[in-house]
Amino acid sequence: MGYLTFWLSVVGAFLLWTALCTALASRFPRMRRLLVCVSIASPLLVLGPLVVAAGYFEFVLRIDFHWLSYVFSAMTLTLVGSIWILRKGLTEHSIQEPEAATWSLRGLSLATAMFIFSGSMTLAVMDWNMRQQAVHVRDESRGIMLSLMPQFAPPHRNAARFYLQAIARMDADLAALQESSPLVDPFNPLADAFGESAGYLLLRHAETLRIIRHAMTLDNCWFDRDWSRPSVDMLLPEIQGCRNLARLLSLSAKRHAAEGQISEAMIDIACIKRLADHVGFEPLLICSLVSVAIDTTALTTLASVLPSVTSLKEIDAVDFFHIINTTSGRCLFVRSFLGEEAFGLSMAAGFLDGTLGFDVFAPLLSEDKPSTLFFSRWLPMSAGPFFRVFFMPQEIASYKSLVHQFQKLSAQPISFSELKKQTTRLEKLFLENNHSGLLGQLIPSFQSVFNAGYRSQSFQQAAYTLLAATRYRIENNSLPNSLDLLVPEYFSEIPPDPFADKKPLLLRVTPDHWSVYSVGPNGVDDGGPPQLNADQSSENDDVGLQMTTNSTFKLKSTGP
DSSP states (O other): OHHHHHHHHHHHHHHHHHHHHHHHHHHOGGGHHHHHHHHHHHHHHHHHHHHHHHHIIIIISOOOOOOHHHHHHHHHHHHHHHHHHHHHHHOOOSSSOOGGGGSOHHHHHHHHHHHHHHHHHHHHHHHHHHHHHHHHHHHHHHHHHHHHSOOOOOGGGBTHHHHHHHHHHHHHOGGGGSTTSTTTOTTOOGGGGGSHHHHHHHHHTHHHHHHHHHHHTSSBOOOSOOTTSOOGGGSOTHHHHHHHHHHHHHHHHHHHHHTTOHHHHHHHHHHHHHHHHHHTTSOSHHHHHHHHHHHHHHHHHHHHHGGGOOSHHHHTTSOHHHHOOTTHHHHHHHHHHHHHHHHHHHHHHHHHHTSSOGGGGGGGSOTTSHHHHIIIIIHHHHOSHHHHHHTHHHHHHHHHHHHHHHHHHHHSOOOHHHHHHHHHHHHIIIIITTSSOSGGGGOOOHHHHHHHHHHHHHHHHHHHHHHHHHHHHHHHSSOBSSGGGGTTTTOSSOOBOTTTTTOBOEEEEOSSEEEEEEOTTTTOOOSSOOOTTSOTTOSOOOEEEEEEOOTTOOOBOSOO
16 A cells, blocks of 8 residues: 555656646746746656666566566656646637646645655655564564574583684684695695694694694584674684684694504594584584585595504594484585575665665675676665665565575485476576575575585595495405495495485596595586596586505405
8 A cells, every 4th residue: 555655646746746837837938948848857857767777677687576667657647647737737728828827836836745745754654664674574584593503502512612712823823824834735635744844833733733622522613693683794704714723633634644643633534524513503504515615624634544544443433434424415504594594584684774784795796797786886875765665575575485495495305416407497587587686696506505515415425435445445455446345244235426316426446546436516427536636627527535545455356
């Protein structure tokens, strides 16, 4: 009802304005042309830009708000009505003066002012109602987020405060974060652990490592945030610090392995996996993605250490068969999609009550999209009540619809090929067509998110296989040249490839490496996972782990 009242007030105000100009033109013949031009130009100058903006929304940005027909009909009706009023009021008769000369200027002025006041008050009331909706939207966001948070443990059982201490120690060591540092280089081979710089780095951070290992023993991890009010401030400055801690642990594990201290290396790797679990404790997609990245660091470190294992006692220092969770990647994202909905709703509440500005989207906008100029320049200048009243209701509904569909999709136990089809369909429908214009900028490429989940599963399956192969090597003094040799003694069946719809993982054996891998998102066997320092532009997207083949062990053939 409010929208109809506002529409009628706008049309009525312009028609009465035209009538007032017509009455003045009939009384002041010398100013007739000027007043006629003013009466016609007024709706064009006010409603014309709105028609252009609505058309830009609908046909260029392809944001499906459906306001073009309403704005265009208001301008058309106003122009047609204005022309009729001008012809009716200014037509001169042979006997009497123009009809508009008898129109009351005071009455028309008062009526025009009343319609303008009515439209302004209607807009103000609708804007006030939308501001009040911010409370309900924020309550909904708070309820979702709090439902995802388990009961907090006592502060002394919170790992976050120990991670913050370790991060502070790392940040204070500027040399550790330089490009030449072995901590920064992600492609450290095992030989680098012997390096003098690595030794000094680990010696300087012996206390840091002790703090991290203590944090591993704690149950929960939550940083000091108001989870009842998720906001942009939660784009987590601690995340990069946690990744540096994972690299430090990885370097320590490689150093221990190089020195023959395999049990200590295994404990460091378990610490990295525990750190990944703690980072993923916070229910946001960015936390889940970083958690997966840290977990991958743990598994690649495990692959580099396993060739140094010489006894089952060393490999059993940590029960990796229970630590490795082959479904953790996708389970992590199911929870994070719910947190992402709460995050988006909190942003919407900020726009509704005016506590959040549109400049927060500047880092999220792509420079090659036409929406970038609109959201970063035009919208901040022209937004306010109009944006809250005419765009935010549909914006919130579209955003919730989008996220809910991805939540359902993430929880379904479907194959990667089917997931890819459905994800592509949804992204084309919502992201490319911008059904959710502003809040939709918060949504990353969900296909890449799901890819990360399946990649995590592939790494977990590969690590599980490498552990079984290492046990086989220790017991048989050789690595198998076929995964079939590991069945059924080490596992009941060859682990499936998450990307290949129930097909088993693949094995590639060379004189130097023993690689277990998945075909990756493209579904094609590209010959095994690329080397860590390989050309990143390569089309090889196989996902897996490889360990060096110890020269003292010979491959055992499946043939006679």
